[in-house]
Amino acid sequence: MANKRKHYDVIVAWANGAEVEAHATGSGIWVNCPNPAFLEYMQYRIKQRTFTERAWYPVTLKTGLKVVAQYTKGTFVMLLPDCGAVCWMDPSDIPTVGEEVTAASWGEVCK
Numbered sequence: 431m432a433n434k435r436k437h438y439d440v441i442v443a444w445a446n447g448a449e450v451e452a453h454a455t456g457s458g459i460w461v462n463c464p465n466p467a468f469l470e471y472m473q474y475r476i477k478q479r480t481f482t483e484r485a486w487y488p489v490t491l492k493t494g495l496k497v498v499a500q501y502t503k504g505t506f507v508m509l510l511p512d513c514g515a516v517c518w519m520d521p522s523d524i525p526t527v528g529e530e531v532t533a534a535s536w537g538e539v540c541k
Contacts, residue, residue: 435468436470437468440466440468440475443476444466448476448477449462449464449476449477450464450474450475450476450477451463451475451476451478452466452472453472453473460475462477479527481521482501483501483503484501484502485500485531486498486500486501486530486531487499487500487529487530488528488529488531489506489508489524489526489527492523492524492525495510495511497509497510498531499519504521505519505520505521506519506524506527
């Protein structure tokens with residue numbers, strides 16, 4: 431598609447269940463927007479997800495590799511299973527991050 435609509439990526443994410451925020455002109459803050467109109471003159475974004483410091487999350491990398499990673503100091507730290515390398519990644523570089531791993535869910539996540 432050569433000429434995507436201005437808010438195309440946010441519209442697609444919203445259609446797939448993502449929460450959307452709109453920029454409140456004048457106040458400079460982002461507000462929850464459950465029913466966005468996607469007006470051309472407005473700014474919209476996918477709601478930023480927050481992560482618990484030092485918690486573990488199941489992640490799926492762009493390669494399709496599934497690992498468990500710890501969130502620390504604004505980044506995910508993971509041990510790659512095939513080569514044993516330690517890798518740090520920004521959350522925005524990871525396409526899929528699951529819910530926080532709890533003591534009860536470790537067994538299911540690590541299958």
